[in-house]
Amino acid sequence: MTKRRKLVKWLVVLGALHGVVACAGFLSPYDPTEQDRERPYAPPVRLHFRDTQRRFHIRPFLYPLRVREGSFAQFDEDTARVTPVRFFVDGSSYRLLGLVPCRLHLFGAFPARICLLGTDGYGRDQLSRILYGGQVSLAAGLLGAGTTLLFGLGIGTAAGYYGGWRDDVLMRLAELFMALPWLYLLLGLRAFLPLSVRPTQPFLLIVIVIGLVGWARPARLIRSVVLSFKERDFVRAARGFGASDGYILIRHILPETSSVLLTQAAILVPQYILAEMALSFLGLGVPEPLASWGNLLANLRQYSVLMSYWWMYLPAVAIVPFFIGYLGLASALQEWADPSRWA
């Protein structure tokens, strides 16, 4: 039972993390593309409880930032104006979970902007961008992993169950796919897209490509599982009673692959999140002004950003809990799906 509890624990952790990203619109104070040209590279805002007269405020407040005279991106707090943090405020419109039009935000401040994690070079709120960027990156990871497993399952099962020349062809194809230089292929594919594309097109391209890249490995794993099960007595018995291939696959063999599939999924999702980041970093991902974690980190390519604005590293920090979550889930799944059941 502890195995199951461990599994549930990781599922809850991951569910919470994904929930945060899914509710980006509500949790982030601003639209991720909204620029504040007066405050580029503003550092994370400081929340105060005590003002300059040492008076205590129950509601946390902030001092608006203003650019230091004659400088770029050096800011002073304007201590004359106390701006309290407000909760459940109206702000930019968004669609909650992509469906419900909504204007309510968890927190905000007026008239100054509250950028808890600072701003980027256009004065866009870094927290909002990390949350919205997470939607893109996680969706790419999840959809990509889904595509991979679908292909892997189909091809692996076909190869393992039917065997013979089909097995040979499919497995050689798998080896071919493993050997292809995917990055160059992707660069080439991007060049084929028309110039003016909706932001969704490069996104879908990324998902499809990273989804297709990886099918070979899960397909081999699933093939081996299918191979070992198709010779088991209960499968032979079913066949002896005249069961069709489809019946045997669905009733007896595919259920046995579920533990492999799930473990693979838990490993593939973080891998694909990384892949999306790498591609966006190379400029092949979703275009500006949309955010994705890779896009956000691409700012760090510039030496001056790397050296001067530490809060630009935060998107990298945001990824860490997700990765811990997925890897924890993967190991919990492995324990749960006791290998001895099919070894």
Next chain:
Amino acid sequence: MGGPLQVGLGKKEHQMPNHEASSQRCWMLLSIFLALASMAPIMVAAPQWGAPKEDLLALPGEAGRPGGRLVVSLRAEPKTLNPLLATDAPSREVIAVMQADLVHINRATQLTEAALAKSVKVSSDGLRYTVTLRQGLRFSDGQPLDADDVLFTFRVYLDESVHSPQRDLLIVGGKPITVRKLDAQTLVFEFAEPYGVGDRVFDGLAILPRHLLEKPYQEGKIEQVGTLSTPVNQWAGLGPFRLKEYVPGQRLILERNPYYWKTGAEGTRLPYLNELVFLFVPSADAQVLRFQSGDTDVISGLGAENFMALSRQSKSYALADAGPGLEYNFLFFNLNDLSGKATPELERKQRWFREVRFRQAVSAAVDREAIVRLVYQGRAAELWGPVTPGNRRWVDAKVAHAPRSLDQARQLLREAGFKLTGDANGDSVLLDAEGNPVEFSILTSSSNAERTKMSTLIQDDLKQLGMRVQVVPLEFRSLIDRVMQTKEYDACVLGLVSFDADPNSDMNVWLSSGGTHVWNPSQAHPGTPWESEIDRLMQEQLAVTSYEQRKRLYDRVQEILAEFQPMIFLASPDILVAAKNTIGNFHPSVLESYALWNVEQLYLRDGAGHSGR
């Protein structure tokens, strides 16, 4: 930078500021000596016996300390050292310190000065230039310079089979310049028509060593000389430095030319430095790192963000902001006449782009102030025309510096038949007269972070007019291919750098037949009345020799451009230079080669520098 560069011409100056050390002449002695020297080259290398008085040029300025070594970072390896073949920026930068020209544009005053020429006399009709060379000058290998070298130089530049990029500059009114030798020190240059550029034409035309080049030239192998693999003793120039060693992939080491023809104010023969090293450092960020670690002493063409990062870090650097250079960045639309070859979608978009009020509206909506501040951190100038404030003599003060006005932009769009509505999400959408939403993409070079950033700002500016804009960063080559060849694009952000602070350097951009007439290049006939008006004005200024007249004509060109907005000018970045603060006479200019234009006068204050390594 990345923009296609034009080769620059110059303009005529009647006055020749001339800093002479000595005006003593020894005509007879010199010509005898030269005659001897050409027969017996070995004797020339021998010490100073009986040498004629050299006509050295004394430069004003701080007296320096001789010695030391300066290391400069270079973005790429130069492709060649041969001025006849150099087209890339690194080659030109290196050649600039190894070669010299008859007349040189002073990078600080932007006026011409006599260089190898001691004097240039212009005939009253402006067709004939009589050039007298300085006496007793020698190439960096000790061989003397005389009129035959100059004659040979121009013959090679004008030879079509050599394909030198300078050739076009020497064709005036369809005919090549003719050069005649009067005596060993005097030459006559004749133009078929008056040439507005005047003696600026000589700037950048390096005088070549005939003794090294004549044989390969006759054998048709001139492109094989002056390459990086040329042995050190097989190459020479008249510039302050000469080749010492080339380490492929790493550095090019130049040493002091002991025969250089300039002296400091105190009479020391220049250059002060013993060695000049070009270190090849491929990326801007790597250049900063190498500079910080002390591997290099000077970086030219620093980006604003790196400049800022350096200025925050240490006080032992001399960081110079020379002011706006001659680079102008702009947005332009596809105005090519594709006559049926365009897709229906592009055809529809071109109907918007051709509408002057549409372009004016875009210009009015662009937040140039934000571009200067966010992209260049304030180290740039807002632009409303192609002539940057750095080009002091040619900028037209009458071109209005219209502040950003979204109201005016909306007004213009309404007048042109566009309608502003809202969509389901509450975002505003601009519709054209037929009810199509205004959507287009802007190409930028993916390797130029600054232009990509500008485009992202413009994207947001235009969103407020209801235009949906996508920014498409493309690799530079495919971008140029789309803009110049296939013409499959909507709009593009590019930058150009004028070679010289003279209208002629941008001839190729403004003439409708020009190859760099970006919005509609290489037209057989000007497509619009205002383009033909610009053509006429540009041709006219070429043939007029007085500055005032040329200025009036060029001002008119700038005003037409400001009115019709074929390019929406954005900003001109400052020339930013970082150097160790131990370098004396360090006065970067806004013209090429920014920090090194007065390399012969640069010196190391503490004398240490890199001399130990």
